[in-house]
Amino acid sequence: MAGSDPLVDIRGLNKHFGSNHVLRDIDFSVSAGEVVCVIGPSGSGKSTLLRCINLLEEPQGGTVVVNGEDLTDPDCDIDAARRHIGMVFQQFNLFPHHSALDNCVLALMTVLKKKRPEAERIAKANLERVGLAEKMDAYPGRLSGGQQQRVAIARALSMGPDLMLFDEPTSALDPELVGEVLAVMRRLADEGMTMIVVTHEIAFAREVADRVVFMDGGGIVEQGKPAQLLSDPREPRTRDFLKRVLKPAETDD
């Protein structure tokens, strides 16, 4: 873990949905340039934790500091803060009434107030980065799931974020399309982007992550280097989860 000041610093985070206590006193920090994969069973709170980092979910307790700014402060300009936090969703959430290019251009023009030629230049560069320059005029409905997700990544990158959040980016994809999205994410990691990835792709976590976090029951159970956590977990809950994920055919209950 490099750097002294963490890029993301979460203290005492609590989140309830009604009577359901989804996040329990989470402390979690990420340094600049770090790639962190968050794994865990469904309902463990990993997606909620991710969505609290750009305040798509509002926590009831604790602080979320990104880039030195406390996002949970009621006077914080959340729209300004979100410009530096890219997010990629499980369901892509591309704007269906805009072409791939215009999906990337829209926020550049409305939020960053760029003129169209400059916005298009940035958008094209980012579509090229995800290998979809030739699809820039296509509407999302004409693209495969993998291509849509790559456009969604390009859309987030166009804003020039310091941090990228990935919420199960490959879970909605057909198996043969997962690889192209993971390849783009791997390249992004190699380029030094700070990334927090909620995923079920254990192989990706093993090869790309600097750190893996295992969550269960609304808390962080253990975290560490992928080689250690994924091969030799300390906690029985982690061991049990990895066995289910890696060898689903051998699970006996």
Place this chain on the structure above:
Amino acid sequence: MTTSENGAPRRRLSPRRRAQRIRAVQYAVLIAAIGAAVMFADWSQVGRTFFDPGLMRDTVAHGLWRALWNTLVYTAGGFVIGLVAGTLLALMRLSDVAPYRWLATLYIEFFRGLPALVVFMAFSLLPLAFPGLAMPWPPYGTVWAALGIVGSAYMAETIRAGIQAVPKGQIEAARSLGMSSGQAMWRVTLPQAFRIMIPPLTNELIMLIKDSSLVFIVGLSAANFDLTKFGRAAANSNVNITPLVVAGLGYLIITLPLSIIVRRMEAAASKGR
């Protein structure tokens, strides 16, 4: 069950033969009805009253197009006002501020439940109740306001449903890019909502076209007659229904192309989904 083997006295008809017989009866009734109509109706009288060719030509030549144009102008103005006010009301219904929700609900329930005729009557009485009060651009101001009020109450509910039909992930994606809630509504939600709303909004436009026939309530000079008032006046003065039939066809001249255009728009919009 009866089978042919044990020689039952009555064999049931097969389903196919039964269907054939039922169809034969249906056609027989239809032919008898047409035959009766042909034999007993006074066709020359019907033709003279409904489809007098000379009077048709006369009606078309003396003001049909003007009346058609007026109907279009009344409807278009009312639709624009209704759409803008309806969008505003829909946003109020979805507001976080409870009093806005109450006000919008009150307005919508009130004007949706009221016959359009009553709204037109109220508007025609306004200048009497408030002497000196005058709506701008008479008679257009009054007609547009009345149609706009009736239309907005209906359209508000359509627009609200359209906004709520846009997936929540769309707003989340827009907000995560740093758009304000207003920008997300204006640039992402509303454009998609209006695509969803094209068919129901067309229904409301066609309803407004027909409601525009109520303008006679506000009192018009001949130059401002809409299709219905124009047809009725000509029918009265000629003691013949033909002008009313022509005016009725005038409405179809508006609504049929409208249906075609909207079908095209729907096809184009579905391409972008």
